[in-house]
Amino acid sequence: MxxxxxxxxxxxxxxxxxxxxxxxxxxxxxxxxxxxxxxxxxxxxxxxxxxxxxxxxxxxxxxxxxxxxxxxxxxxxxxxxxxxxxxxxxxxxxxxxxLLPVGAFVMQAREAVSGMDVERFRNLVNQLWSDLAVLKSDENHIRHIPITKDAFPEDTEELLNRYMSWCARIEDEKIRTLFRFAAFSVLEEISFTRKDGQYLRWDYRSARSLNGKPFDKGRILTFEEALKAKLQQITKDLAPEQILSLFDDTEPAQKTATxxxxxxxxxxxxxxxxxxxxxxxxxxxxxxPYCNRYDYTRTYALELVFLGHDSDDVRNLRQAMLSCTVENKxxxxxxxxxxxxxxxxxxxxxxxxxxxxxxxxxxxxxxxxxxxxxxxxxxxxxxxxxxxxxxxxxxxxxxxxxxxxxxxxxxxxxxxxxxxxxxxxxxxxxxxxxxxxxxxxxxxxxxxxxxxxxxxxxxxxxxxxxxxxxxxxxxx
Ligand SMILES: C[S@@+](CC[C@H](N)C(=O)[O-])C[C@H]1O[C@@H](n2cnc3c(N)ncnc32)[C@H](O)[C@@H]1O
Structure with missing residues (x-):
């Protein structure tokens, strides 16, 4: 013993x-x-x-x-x-x-739905692809940090940047937030990565030099496929009957109109x-967070980069989080x-x-x-x-x-x-x-x-x- x-x-x-x-x-x-x-x-x-x-x-x-x-x-x-x-x-x-801007952004996007002009949102969804076809990207919106570099296929990243330029032109803040959120929600699906708790796992097709057993994440969706599906889901959930069921005061008993x-x-x-x-x-x-070494800042690195955070921000966030990784001081x-x-x-x-x-x-x-x-x-x-x-x-x-x-x-x-x-x-x-x-x-x-x-x-x-x-x- x-x-x-x-x-x-x-x-x-x-x-x-x-x-x-x-x-x-x-x-x-x-x-x-x-x-x-x-x-x-x-x-x-x-x-x-x-x-x-x-x-x-x-x-x-x-x-x-x-x-x-x-x-x-x-x-x-x-x-x-x-x-x-x-x-x-x-x-x-x-x-x-x-603390993590990822969760804060999801909450902000959900909040944006209340009082949003749903009809205008729908019209923009219909107009989006024809607009994108002629739009030139004016900026590189995705500024990678070392742990996210090469995360997307080139054409995906190019279209993602163009889409973000398109979003930036939307004047209505709530609608703009919801469109940005739609792309934010599909980043994993369109990338070579898979969220894996402590680190991102990288698919063998990425441009990275990878060690160990090759990982195949399966089909990687194009940005167009993934975004269309996401916008369809959001539009469906914004249908009047869904909104009503969120706001009604009948079911369950304690639901209230206030x-x-x-x-x-x-x-x-x-x-x-x-x-x-x-x-x-x-x-x-x-x-x-559980006391299990799970690193939110690495797991959500793509989303943090999408939201404009650089390596220093990510490092500072990791330290500020409740200690649950071996790196926390x-x-x-x-x-x-x-x-x-x-x-x-x-x-x-x-x-x-x-x-x-x-x-x-x-x-x-x-x-x-x-x-x-x-x-x-x-x-x-x-x-x-x-x-x-x-x-x-x-x-x-x-x-x-x-x-x-x-x-x-x-x-x-x-x-x-x-x-x-x-x-x-x-x-x-x-x-x-x-x-x-x-x-x-x-x-x-x-x-x-x-x-x-x-x-x-x-x-x-x-x-x-x-x-x-x-x-x-x-x-x-
Ligand atoms: C288990 S998750 C909570 C998930 C939540 N119940 C939900 O349904 O979405 C723990 C959360 O704590 C956050 N967190 C970690 N350290 C924090 C801190 N010091 N202050 C506030 N939030 C923190 C993480 O970013 C993570 O979103």
Whole structure:
């Protein structure tokens, strides 16, 4: 038995034993509902495949079950805005914070639809191809960065540039946004790349010199094919009956005709949450990045370039994101300065105290450090990433508790992770932080998988399936 396994299970097992009664297999929540999959067939939600998103069904489920009547709703990791739009449809005043310009642009495009001149949009769709046939591109709109260079076939990129010149001439801002969004939504399909979590995967046909086993992404659509299909989908979803069903006040029961604009804050929730008023929100439905090395800035590099971001922007964004890649550096000093600058140095100390007090957290950090010394982790920065992930989440949870009204709820979707064979009970550690800041842990819903989670499968480290959970916390 290694030293690691000898010290390991105790603190986490203690925490597990204390919280085991809160774990509940959620037969009604399947993987489809908790992931983006269920949005694929939903008008408007299906326009942009934000794979990291959850479904509007999930948001509606919790709001309808626990939100007695619509109030104020927040998602501090808003992504493409599933929480905000699902809440808006049910009459909630919806707020979202999102750092990545990709999600912010998707939300902006969706917002552009309300009050847009749909007839004018349709007319332009019909006129587009004849205009493009005679238009000369006046500019190179796509300015590649090293990680996106050669991502498109030459003729695709040429037509994409011409299309963007065409878009730039549209005077109506809402219509222009929606046309730009249509091209933005097909970038992966028309490129030699495939989104793959940590990096973009490159097809063997690209001009890049590639190592390893050749990757064939299958048929690569031309820009014309992909854009036509996307515009058709958007036009269909903008049909009067679809718009009506989005805005009507009959189905489901809580839907209301008072359709409030959504509030999007673009920035890091680590700095934006502290600026929000205490006891302001009735409900939070959110899903932070998971502690799984997923790199949003590389995965969405094409979209970031399309939106005009250069290499420095992308690098800065990567650092500002909640730590979930091995490249993220510690933000503690930055957070100290920030909290001090807003006169909240005490809050900073309180959060650090709660983090340091967690026995399970200390155990995880110690075990990962040990595994690192023994060279048993496949990247030596994993311990730093894990430590900072939890530390930053501790700040987020402190703030979420502060701004939630008494009796209000927080629903959080997150996955546990495992490194060097060691399970990290993200659900339990984050719930422990939440308890310290004034949340009651109502339950931790564990998604059924395979044959289902028996209580045996839910406990005991090392031999278990990694839990994928939805936490339900209520502010005292
Ligand atoms: C799991 S996704 C959320 C998806 C969202 N639930 C949806 O349905 O679209 C996590 C999001 O957190 C964002 N994010 C990461 N770090 C952030 C930060 N410091 N502040 C705000 N958003 C951040 C990521 O860009 C990503 O969009």
């Amino acid at each position: 290694t030293q690691a396994t000898a010290i390991m299970p105790s603190q986490r097992q203690l925490l597990y034993d204390r919280m085991a009664g809160k774990l509940e297999v959620a037969a009604h929540l399947n993987r489809k509902v908790v992931s983006f999959q269920a949005n694929k067939e939903e008008p408007v939600y299906r326009w942009f495949k934000y794979k990291e998103g959850f479904s509007s069904v999930l948001v509606r489920h919790f709001l309808e079950e626990y939100g007695i009547r619509p109030g104020r709703l927040l998602d501090p990791f808003a992504g493409a805005g599933t929480t905000l739009f699902a809440g808006q449809e049910l009459g909630w005043e919806s707020w979202g914070i999102e 359709f409030q604009p959504i509030n999007i804050i673009q920035g890091s929730c680590l700095e934006e949450l502290p600026k929000l008023e205490a006891n302001y929100f009735d409900f939070i439905v959110t899903s932070p 510690e933000k503690t000093e930055q957070l100290l300065q920030f909290y001090t600058s807003i006169g909240q140095a005490d809050a900073f100390e309180k959060v650090i105290g709660v983090y340091e007090q967690s026995g399970a957290m200390r155990e995880v950090n110690a075990v990962l450090d040990l595994l690192n010394q023994q060279e048993k982790l496949n990247n030596s920065n994993i311990p730093r990433m894990v430590k900072n992930y939890f530390l930053e989440m501790c700040f987020v949870i402190y703030e979420m508790a502060r701004i939630t009204k008494s009796g209000g709820y927080c629903v959080m979707v997150n996955d546990n992770v495992r490194y060097g064979g060691e399970e990290i009970p993200v659900d339990l550690i984050l719930s422990e932080f939440a308890e310290h800041f004034g949340f009651d842990i109502v339950k931790i819903l564990v998604l059924p998988k395979g044959k289902g989670n028996s209580s045996q499968q839910m406990g005991n480290y090392g031999r278990t399936e990694i839990r994928k959970c939805v936490y339900l916390w209520q502010k005292k």
